[in-house]
Amino acid sequence: MGTKNHDSIIHSACFRFYEELNDFLPKNKRKQSFLYRFKGNPSIKDAVEAIGVPHTEIDLILIDGVSVCFDYLIKGGESISVYPVFESFDIADINHLREEPLRHTKFVVDVNLGKLAHKLRFLGFDTLYDNDFADDEIVALSLEQQRIILTRDKGILKNSKVTHGYWVRSDDPKQQVVEVVKRLQLEEGFKPFTRCSVCNGELALVEKEEVAKLLHPDTFKNHDEFLQCQRCGKVYWKGSHYDRILDWIRGLT
Secondary structure: OOOOOHHHOEEEEEEEEOHHHHHHOOHHHOOOOEEEEEEOOOEHHHHHHHHOOOHHHOOEEEEOOEEOOOOOEOOOOOEEEEEOOOOOOOOOOOOOOOOOOOOOOEEEEOHHHHHHHHHHHHOOOEEEOOOOOOHHHHHHHHHHHOOEEEEOOHHHHOOOOOOOEEEOOOOOHHHHHHHHHHHOOOHHHOOOOOEOOOOOOEEEEEOHHHHHHHOOHHHHHHOOOEEEEOOOOOEEEOOOOHHHHHHHHHHHO
């Protein structure tokens, strides 16, 4: 008489995903409970990613009302609620899925989000970007320097090594910065005109005579306050664009 292979038995658990996590689901599974069928005893992390939600988007999982970690093994019959980062109420006493906070104000940005990177630098955020970054470089920089990955590629966020990341929904650069600022609540961290939008270097006040050779004569004559990037040497001043940038920043708050 043979023995049944338990790994071949089909189990099921009831899942519900909340708020923006529904963006990753097909329409027939959004904002409602549904059954997920599986074999063996996968970790909850493997299960949610098999459903289509990157683990970096998740901050809390409740199984039958109890918070669990990503390595929890599901067996079947559970009722599972999956939540994104909470913005509006205190869950400090609940078991979050990371030892460190999800949101730091340093970023590494995927190759398809160059304009977003420049805008974040304008706002003063330390933002690494290179059009030649490979996925493994982005992951390594995120881990080594505790940077949030910003990407339009869901695959990067499903890398098991990644702990901090956000999938940018919009494909419009103007809307992308609004989305990221609101989603990660960055308004309090704005430090405009402190970073170079070109290379991410820090800006410092300089005497106008120090940068005279880099300026048009009219610029030198009409302006007295200058900032210079300590990395690439680019010079900034309060030109005709200054008020437009300030208006744009005010519109983000």
